[in-house]
Amino acid sequence: MTLSFKLYVTVFILLYKCVAEAMPLRFEEGSVVSDSQVEHFLDTVCAPAFTILGNDLRSRVRFHLVNSEAVNAFATKNGNIFINTGVFLMADSPEEVIGVIFHELGHVACDHVTKAMDLMKSLEMRSVVFRVLAGIAAGMTALTYKDGMGTALSGFLGGTSLIDLTTLTEMMHFSRSQEGAADQFALNVLKKLHWSINGLAIFMEKMVRTSGVNHVPLYLRTHPCSHDRLSSIQDAQKNLGPAQTLDREIYQEFFKIKAKLLACTGIQNISSLKMFRHRLVKVPDTYHCFGESIFLHRKGKFQHALEALDRFEKIHKKDAFTCELRAQILFENGKLSQALKFIHAALKMRPKDSNMKTYAAIIALDTPFREQWKRSATLLEGAVFGTQKDPQLWYWLGVALGKLNRIGEMHVAMAEYALSKGDIQEAKRHTKLAIDRLKNKVNKYFIRAKDLQQVLKNITPVKAYD
Secondary structure (H helix, E strand, C coil): CCCCCHHHHHHHHHHHHCCCCCCCCCCCCEEEECCCCHHHHHHHHHHHHHHHHHHHHHHHEEEEECCCEEEEEEECCCCEEEHHHEEEHCCCHHHHHHHHHHHHHHHHHHHCCHHHHHHHCCCCCCCCCHHHHHHHHCCCCCCEEECCCEEEEEECCCCCCCCCCHHHHHCCCCCCHHHHHHHHHHHHHHHHHHHHHHHHHHHHHHHHCCCCCCCHHHHHHHCCCCCCHHHHHHHHHHCCCCCHHHHHHHHHHHHHHHHHHHCCCCCCCCCCHHHHHCCCCCCCCHHHHHHHHHHHHHHHCCHHHHHHHHHHHCCCCCHHHHHHHHHHHHHCCHHHHHHHHHHHHHHHEEEECCHHHHHHHHHHHHCCCHHHHHHHHHHHHHHCCCCCCCCCCHHHHHHHHHCCHHHHHHHHHHHHHHHHHHCCCHHHHHHHHHHHCCCCCHHHHHHHHHHHHHHHCCCCCCEEEE
């Protein structure tokens, strides 16, 4: 499949509005969320599988969390697996999420995404693929057609309207035979690990049970189900011997994540703690305080939020993720020195955690110390020019560079951030200012600015149609 240049530009503009959030306490609908705790959970449950499946698959796979309550997940040929928050919210046990994850691993291992690759190749500019698939996973579509040309649909990433899947989702729509093959892949891995296959069966049954004549869950629209598939999973379930119990840590992390996601999503109309506790009904009581601390923080009850976290840590051992959460609550309430203390405590427990490192760099920008700003700028540069494709980090890098009076470079960072938000005029303005100020033609920021100038030259803001 090929795209005309104008259609390409439309997709580019729309998809750059999907900004991954560096902080897990507030999500935007449809955004890709960087969350250390979710990444740790996924790494933990997949590690035993990769010992069976081999290092080649391990090196290719990378997980991404999409903030959408639509129950869905996607895999790409190059190993990106997108999982909606809705999967965690629908699941009542880690086994259900594991079933979905291993199914998606099956799509990667069995190379089921070949039909989508033409589009993927044509969109490999500044991680647009990342955001295309995040939009699909969230149940949104980037394109419609008017007079033979691609035009933007309002609400694509604004979270106000989720539109039926059309052009892009067709490319991710696997056949029933491919779905069956991915199921068998998941079942075989679970059998080799001696893990329960109950979760995959339960999750699929939930999907089928919640479907109706006029409402088919997104997961079933993009992962067509048949009675044969369900029967095959259920038969395998009957023929499997006793399963090993998952490590206690997996259950602990799953319930903490579920409590966190319940506090971070869909609480606009929840005004009281009593109402929020009703949302936690399927989460064991001992994990409620973790979600309550986030909920209370979001409602502006700073002290109550910390007290809820204290109660949680009396039941469960303090770890890097509770330290990170405490640091975020403190930082967002102006308690800078205390926030630094706890984010550094988190980093001592997880020294290689890139999300925590960048968050520590962001917090340090509020200190009065120039050396701290330099360290933050260096770390954030490494993130944005390296493997962390999080557009939000360009904003924080811009702040760091501005504090260091590196103004030309600051404009490059702010141009990147403006483009990520879809603000083309602002991106052009910052790019021009950057080129005017930067004199070193081999400077990586100057090269980036010229690259941006070339991209922006052919882009004009696209009018949205209802």
